[in-house]
Amino acid sequence: MTISRVTIFQLDWGRLSSIWHPVVVMVQTTTGQCGWGEAGIAYGTGARGAVSILKELAPRIIGRNIWDSNAIWEDFYEHTFWAKNPGSTMYAAISALDTAIWDLKAQAIHQPLYQLLGGKLHDQLPAYASHIEYGWGPFSRYVTVPRDFARLAKRAVEQGYSAIKVDPITQERGQGLIHNRHLLSPAQLDRYYQRVAAIRQAVGPDVRIIIDCHANLTRRSAQQLVQRLAPLGIDYYEELLPSIDPAQTVRLARETGANLAVGEHLTGPQTYLPLIKDVAMVQPDLGNCGGITAAIKIAALAEANGVGLQLHVCGSPIATAAALQFEAACSNFVIHEEHEINLKDANYQSGQYHYQPVNGQYQVPDRPGIGQELSPIAIKHAQVTIIDK
Known part of the structure; x- marks a missing residue:
C-alpha cells in the first residue's frame, strides 16, 4: 500500500x-x-x-x-x-x-492497533483526573484557594477517579506564575502544602495524588517541596525539573528517594538513557517522542529497568485514541492521563468518535487502527x- x-x-x-x-x-x-x-x-x-x-x-x-x-x-x-x-x-x-x-x-x-503491538493486555485502562486546578469542568477557571482544590478533587472522585493530578505551584496568586523558584520561601511552601492537604483531606487516604510542577523548579526548590509534601502520601512527582539537564533529576531522585516521573519534554528513546535507572515512571508523548516506533523502544527500555509507563496525553481526540491503543498492549502500563482539556466541548467534538472514561476507567476501543479521525x-x-x- x-x-x-x-x-x-x-x-x-x-x-x-x-x-x-x-x-x-x-x-x-x-x-x-x-x-x-x-x-x-x-x-x-x-x-x-x-x-x-x-x-x-x-x-x-x-x-x-x-x-x-x-x-x-x-x-x-x-x-x-x-x-x-x-x-x-x-x-x-x-x-x-x-x-x-x-x-x-x-x-x-x-484490526485495532494494539494487535500490531502484540495484542491487548488490558481490557480497561484506569485513568486519573489530570489538572483539577484548571477547573475540572467545561470551562477553565484557575483555582488558588484550598477549598476550591478540595471541591474539585471531590468532584473527580465522585466521577469514579481513584487518582488525581494537580500542579499546586504554578498559579501563585490569580494567574501569576511562580516567582523565586530557586529557593522557595516558607510562605510559598505553606501555600502549596495547604492546597494539597485540602485535597488529601477531601478525598481520604485511598485516592492517589500525583504532583506535576511543569518543570518549574530547581533541584533545591524541588527538594524543599518533596520534603514539605511528604506527610500527604504523594504517589509520584512529574516534571519537577527541566529535563534539559538529566543529571539534576538523577541527583534529586537519589537524594530524596521520591518517585519521579519524566518524559513530557523528552524526544527519542536515547534521551531516556541517563534517567531510566533512577525514575519511577516514564511519560512519553506519542505526539513528540517519535511516535509509535519510538514509544515501543521507550516502553521496552523502561520495563527492562523496572520502570512503569504512563503516556503523557494532552491533545485532540486523535492523541487520546492513539494512547489508548498503545497502553492496551503495554505490559508496564500503570495509568492513563485524562487531561481536563478533554472536558472542553470544542476539543471533545473535534473527534468523529467519542471516547470517555466510565467510573474512572477507559474501555479499550476495538475499531480498526487507532479508532479515531x-x-x-x-x-x-x-x-x-x-x-x-
Whole structure:
C-alpha cells in the first residue's frame, strides 16, 4: 500500500485558539485509506514550526509503502540531520507521521492497533483526573484557594477517579506564575502544602495524588517541596525539573528517594538513557517522542529497568485514541492521563468518535487502527495544507 498524500490540519479552537492549537495529519494511500496522527505540540510555542517541518517531511514519504515504517523512521533520523538532536518541533512532526502510518497498517488488516503491538493486555485502562486546578469542568477557571482544590478533587472522585493530578505551584496568586523558584520561601511552601492537604483531606487516604510542577523548579526548590509534601502520601512527582539537564533529576531522585516521573519534554528513546535507572515512571508523548516506533523502544527500555509507563496525553481526540491503543498492549502500563482539556466541548467534538472514561476507567476501543479521525466540523474549520508530491 503506497502513500499518495499527506494532509495537515491546524485545528481552529475559536476564542481559545491563542493557547490551544492542535496539529493533526492525515496520511492517505493510493487505495484511499487514511491514517491519522498528531504533533504533540498543541500548547505553548511551536505549532507553526511543527507544521513547517511536516511540509518538508511529507514529500519524503510520498510513494513509500506503509509496511516500511521502520525504514521511513530511519530515513527521518539518518537523513534529515536535525533528528539526531532532540528538538521538540522536529520530533513532533516525525511523531505525527509515524503514528498515522501505524494507523494505516492496522487498518489494512482490519484490526485495532494494539494487535500490531502484540495484542491487548488490558481490557480497561484506569485513568486519573489530570489538572483539577484548571477547573475540572467545561470551562477553565484557575483555582488558588484550598477549598476550591478540595471541591474539585471531590468532584473527580465522585466521577469514579481513584487518582488525581494537580500542579499546586504554578498559579501563585490569580494567574501569576511562580516567582523565586530557586529557593522557595516558607510562605510559598505553606501555600502549596495547604492546597494539597485540602485535597488529601477531601478525598481520604485511598485516592492517589500525583504532583506535576511543569518543570518549574530547581533541584533545591524541588527538594524543599518533596520534603514539605511528604506527610500527604504523594504517589509520584512529574516534571519537577527541566529535563534539559538529566543529571539534576538523577541527583534529586537519589537524594530524596521520591518517585519521579519524566518524559513530557523528552524526544527519542536515547534521551531516556541517563534517567531510566533512577525514575519511577516514564511519560512519553506519542505526539513528540517519535511516535509509535519510538514509544515501543521507550516502553521496552523502561520495563527492562523496572520502570512503569504512563503516556503523557494532552491533545485532540486523535492523541487520546492513539494512547489508548498503545497502553492496551503495554505490559508496564500503570495509568492513563485524562487531561481536563478533554472536558472542553470544542476539543471533545473535534473527534468523529467519542471516547470517555466510565467510573474512572477507559474501555479499550476495538475499531480498526487507532479508532479515531477528525470530525467533519473540525475539518471544516481547520486550516488545511495538502501535499501530494
